[in-house]
Amino acid sequence: MAFRRKEEGETVLLSAVEHRRLQLSKTTRAEKKAHFGQFLTSERTAAFMAGLFPDGGGDCRLLDAGAGIGSLSAAFLDRWRNGGLHFQRVEIDAFELDHNLIEYLSATLTKFDGKGDFFVNIREEDFIHCAVESLTGDLFSSPLKHFTHAILNPPYKKINSNSAHRLALRRAGIETVNLYSAFVALAVGLSAQGGQIVAIIPRSFCNGPYYRPFRDFILERTAIRHMHLFESRSKAFKDDNVLQENIIIRLERGAQQGPVTVSTSADDSFSDLTAHQHPFDRIVFLDDPERFIHVPMSSQQSTFEQSLAIRYTLADIGIRISTGPVVDFRLKAHLRDTPGPGAVPLLYPGHFSSSGTIWPIEGMKKSNAIERNAETEKWLYPNGYYCVVRRFSSKEEKRRIVASVVEPGIFGEAPVLGFENHLNLFHDNKHGLPEPLARGLAVFLNMTAVDEQFRRFSGHTQVNATDLRLMRYPSRDALIQLGEWAASQGTLSQDQIDQARNTERMKEKNDSIGAAKQIILSLGLPRAQQNERSALCLLALLNLTPGKAWADAENPLIGITPIMDWAREHYGKDYAPNTRETVRRQTMHQFCDAGVALYNPDRPDRPVNSPKAVYQIEPAALDLLRTFGSPAWHQNLVAYLAKCETLVAKYAKERDQNRIPVEIAPGQQITISPGEHSELIRAIIEDFAPRFAPGSVLVYAGDTGDKWGYFDAALLAELGVDVDSHGKMPDVVLHYATKNWLVLVESVTSHGPVDGKRHAELADLFASSTAGLVYVTAFPNRAIMGRYLAEIAWETEVWVADAPSHLIHFNGERFLGPYSSP
Incomplete structure (x- = not known):
């Protein structure tokens, strides 16, 4: 039976499945939709998703988790029955927890039966628990066979840190904060080698610290083949009034990553579909430790990708960023509607507009002032110039990043x-910025190109401090010049702001050095070689003098001393004679190991210590570097890296062979870098925690090779603490849920014990914690402990790994537990 409806003036023929979906969307209560976290897929979206699978033969085992009424499976089977897929046999496992939908799901799928080549298993059970039991080899469960295909519209709902779902996922080595990412991760885990997964999910996983473990999980186990983005937030699930930016993604299990197809359409009609293929380094940047997933909307390079001047981190330019420290509901007793004696200005996003800072605002729903006293003092900043960016925007607002300057004279x-707390604050170690720097930073952040770049990896309305911290900026000098120009112009229009980046103010004198650094990074050399010295060595190998085009790069034979002389002559960098060994051992040796340079290519048998030793750029590397800055660069880089193992990858493999395994929960293991420090970290987690914080959950474990060896940022945020990679984290953080304590353990092998200074640092870092704080110093043995006894802070604990059943308490009114701040 066919049905019809009016849509934008046209009569549309509907299938029975689509008609049923529309009826359910209208009649299902919003509370029930929220409870299950699921919104049914439209027929056109389902058909598009089914069309993303490559053709295949043999047997197909299809997973549809959160199947609803079977729209996705029906689209897949329609394509198969109509000859678009050439499987001899299809078997479906369809999971659906809502009992009221089972009848509809069965009706949808059984219509494809009748030829003996189709089998369906409708499972009215919890997909997460079933999948975890299968992946972990539960003795009392029937294991699921590996799937060749998965098609998913998973539920969207947050997972509490101590929920049954969260604990089950940890058993399978999956750490994530939402049902949708859990479903995708489990589908990946259940897929066979070469298995294809197509899912429509919120775009929020592309960035942010909470989804970092999920990004790591899929990037390490799959290749991203296709991403589709709807340009309108409201169209993908318009019948359910869902304003959520969604993405359709196709993953291939266990495949080598290659170029990624990115397609876009305004809505689910796909009538204006466009698609471009991009090298993977435009999707996940090689130098991004957070592994944000970017969705480029054009085949052309963005302003950021083209610019050699916008390459600095906030740390490079001496600026810090934090979320506003005043959480109003926690300090409610100290807030005031109007300023008065003993009160100081309190700034919300509403105090800022395109015309500047407006304070106070009469009749504002929020407070204008906060008392200054012992309770509030630590949350206040000295009056001065700051740049602020609001953390939230409305879903359909054109801009995400909106920056303003705090002007102290007001x-x-x-x-x-x-x-x-709804503001992001740029500052200089909790003090103001020079006025030109604050103004220049605000102008830069308000550029349309910056907002467009931000939207490439951010699919939600929140602008996190972490997102802004990981962006790249012009140099400090360039921002100051931009701020001086802005101050002379008065009120700026958006056109003036956007045109400012094309002026000489945004250009750098040493673009060649900056470009060489960018190349070294792209080639995968370690951080120790990502510096000016190595950049000048690369330029010398190419005889690339200032102003010379990359296309004109040469390949001279050149020794260490001539390289240093060349840098002095052409770039004014005067290296002392005793720097020769540094250049040889810390740059040229790695260039040769990475295959970028050749050692004595004119005479390979030349003695190692010969004063006539020379280097030359490797021919394939020369061909690649001659294309730098051209449209062919990214494609050539991907092809080059595919043929040449990077030195970073080579070193990483060597390190991985020696990594130390640490069991953080039954059946769940992480590995950390080898060394004495890591051995003590393992002892803290495996010996200290079970004895003195039984049943505690690991929140954080540091790693000498990776600052975040393990980090459950979501759990820490639930406890009121939001930290970033620049925070001075302790070596191990445990949440002792039974007593609601955060146990902060410092390994003496890293930065010493918890002395008075370290105690104050940790107290400040975890000041917003809703859990009590317990401070512990861990020592490998008592001999080492003896060296530090005079430094250990009072009201802290000491644990020694070679006597693991004992704990030493330093003064205080009780043995183990948190103390209130003085």
Whole structure:
């Protein structure tokens, strides 16, 4: 039976499945949709998703988890029955937990039966628990066979840190914060080698610290083949009024990563579909430790990719960023509607507009001031120039990043300011910035190109401090010049702001050095070689003098001393004679190991210590570097790297062979870098925690090779603490849920014991914690402990690994537990 409906003036023929979906969307209560976290897939979206699978033969085992009424499976089977897929046999496992949908699901799928080549298993059970039991080899469960295909519209719902789902996922080595990412991760885990997974999911996983473990999980186990983005937030699930930016993604299990197809359409009609293929280094940047997933909307390089001037981190330019420290509901007793004696300005996003800072605002629903006293002092910043970016925007707002300058003169004689938690604050170690720097930073952040770049990896309305921290910026000097120009112009229009980046103010004198650094990074050399010295060596190998085009790069034979002389002559860098060994051992040796340079190519048998030793750029590397800055660069780079194992990868493989396994929960293991420090970390987690914090959950474990060896950022955030990679984290953080304590353990082998200074640092870092704080110093043995006894802070604990059943308490009114701040 066919059905019809009116859509934008046209009569559309509907299948019975689509008609049923529309009826259910209208009649199902919003509370029930929220409870299950699921919204049914439209017929056109389902058909598009089914069309993304490559053709195949033999037997197909299809997973449809969160199957609903079977729209996705029906689209897949329609394509198969109509000859678009050439399987001899198809078997489906369809999981659906909502009992009221089982009847519809059965009706949808059984219509494809009748030829003896189709089998369906409708499972009215919890997919997460079933999948975890299968992956972990539960003795009392029937294991699922590996799937060749999976098609998913998983539920969207947050997972609490101590929920049954979260604990089950950890058993399978999956750490994530939402049902949708859990379903995709489990589908990947259940897929056979070469298995194809197509899913429509929120785009929020592409960035942010909470989804970092999920990004790592899929990037390490799959290749991204296709991503589709809907340009309108409201169209993908318009019948359910869902304003969520969604992405359709196709993954291939166990495949080598190659170029990625990115397609876009305005809505689920796909009538204006466009598609481009991109090298993977435009999707996940090689130098991004957070592994954000970018979705480029054009085949052309973005302003950021083209610019050699926008390459600096905030640390490079001496700026820090934090979320506003004043959480108003926690300090409610100290808030004031209007300023008065003993109160200082409190700033919310509503105090900022395109015309500047407006304070106070009469009749504002939020407070204008906060009392300055012993309770609030640590949350206040000295009055000065700051740049602020609001953390939230409305779903359909055109811009995500909106920056403003805090102008101190507006606040009269106020010595300090309060910044509310809905602001991101750029500062200089909790102090103001020079006025030109603050103004230049705001102009840069308000450029349309910056907002467009941000939207490439951010699919939600929140602008996190971490996102802004990981972006690249112009140099400090360039920002100051931009700020001086902005101050002379008065109120700037958007056109003026956007045109500012094309002026000489945004250009760098040493673009060649900057470009060489970028190349070294792209070639995969370790961080120790990502510096000016190595950049000048690369330029010398190419005889690339200032102003010379990359296409004109040469390949001279050149020795160490001539390289240093060349750098002095052409770039004004005067290296001392005793720098020769540094250049040889810390740059040229690695260039040769990475295959970028050749050693004595004119005479390979030349003695190692010969004063006539020379280097030359490797021919394939020369061909590649001659294309730098051209449209062919990214494609050539991908092809080059595919043929040449990077030195980073080579070193990483060597390190991985010696990594130390640590069991953080029954059946769940991580590995950390080898060394004495890591051995003590393992002892803290495996010996200290079970004895003195039984049943505790690991929140964080540091690693000498990777600052975040393990980090459950979501759990820490639930406990009121939001930290970033620049925070001075302790070596191990445990949540002792039974007593609601955060146990902060410092390994003496890293930065010493918890002394008075370290105690104050940790107290400040975890000041917003809703859990009590317990401070512990761990020692490998008592001999080492003896060296530090005079430094250990009072009201802390000491644990020694070679006597693991004992704990030493330093003064205080009780043996083990948190203390209130003085």
